[in-house]
Each structure stands twice: as C-alpha cells, then as structure tokens.
Amino acid sequence: MKIYIGSDHAGYELKEKLKTYLESLNIEIVDKGAFSLDNEDDYPDFIVPVAKAVVKDKGSLGIVLGGSGEGEQISANKIDGVRAIEYYGGNLEIVKLGREHNNANILSLGARFMSEDEAENAIEIFINTPFSNEERHIRRLEEIKQEEINN
Numbered sequence: 001m002k003i004y005i006g007s008d009h010a011g012y013e014l015k016e017k018l019k020t021y022l023e024s025l026n027i028e029i030v031d032k033g034a035f036s037l038d039n040e041d042d043y044p045d046f047i048v049p050v051a052k053a054v055v056k057d058k059g060s061l062g063i064v065l066g067g068s069g070e071g072e073q074i075s076a077n078k079i080d081g082v083r084a085i086e087y088y089g090g091n092l093e094i095v096k097l098g099r100e101h102n103n104a105n106i107l108s109l110g111a112r113f114m115s116e117d118e119a120e121n122a123i124e125i126f127i128n129t130p131f132s133n134e135e136r137h138i139r140r141l142e143e144i145k146q147e148e149i150n151n
Contacts, residue, residue: 001127002060004053006032006046009039011065011072011111014119018063021120027127047075054105055081061127062106069110076106080148083141087122088113095122099129101137 003022007015012034022029032049034041047064054062062084066072069086076084085098088110098104107126109119131137 002028004030004050004062006050007065008043010067012037014111044075047072051076051079051082065109065111067112069108073108095125096129100132103131
C-alpha cells in the first residue's frame with residue numbers, strides 16, 4: 001500500500017508523527033510537503049499535489065492535514081477522481097462509512113481538533129475498511145463521476 005501525505009503548517013507536527021506511525025505499519029509513504037514549519041505557507045500548495053498523485057496512482061490513498069481539515073478536504077475534492085472525507089475527532093464511524101459507501105481515497109484530518117491517537121485510529125479504519133461494492137454506492141459514485149466529466 002502507498003499513501004501520499006501532505007499538510008500545511010497547522011498539520012505539520014502531526015504529519016511528521018503520523019509518518020512514523022505509517023512506517024511502523026510497513027506502508028510506503030510519499031510526503032508532498034510541507035517539509036519544514038512555515039506559518040505563512042498555504043495548504044493548497046501541499047494538498048493539491050497529494051490529490052493529483054492519488055488519482056494518478058490507482059490503488060493508492062492520501063492523507064492530508066491542516067488546522068481544521070476543511071480547506072484541505074475542499075482543495076483535494078477539486079481534483080477529478082478524488083473522494084476526500086474529513087475527520088476532526090469524535091465518532092469514527094464516519095471514516096468507516098466514507099470508505100464503505102463513498103470509496104473515499106483521501107482522508108483529511110483536522111490537526112487542531114484531535115490527538116495523535118485519534119488520528120492514528122482514524123487512519124487505521126481508513127486504510128483497513130474496503131469499499132462495499134454495493135450496487136447503490138457504485139451507481140452514486142458513477143453519478144458523481146459524470147458530473148466531473150460534464151463540468
């Protein structure tokens with residue numbers, strides 16, 4: 001499994017910790033930045049490259065981080081073929097459903113709203129939950145894909 005990861009300054013510290021966690025799971029990681037802490041950086045500079053890499057590298061997944069995870073999720077979802085979901089703490093069922101029902105390929109984490117343990121738990125669910133392949137979910141994803149093509 002390969003995971004592309006990226007964050008702005010707000011998620012930088014957690015990203016670095018999560019890279020160590022992912023390496024302990026023998027997961028190949030490709031870091032798209034930030035590569036140093038710069039409080040003036042802009043999240044699209046790191047999130048869009050993750051999203052483009054995930055779309056190009058079929059079967060890979062992405063993890064993006066920011067303060068809230070919201071702007072990061074929005075940025076990632078601007079790339080055709082990305083299905084980014086957001087998690088910033090609380091009930092982990094939302095991460096599971098994002099994979100099962102939406103075949104999410106990017107997990108956006110709100111670093112300012114969660115602990116390292118919460119982030120690791122969300123990632124574990126994200127990488128270990130398969131898409132259900134139920135007809136209704138396939139149909140809905142195809143409808144979304146058609147909107148991408150038509151716009």
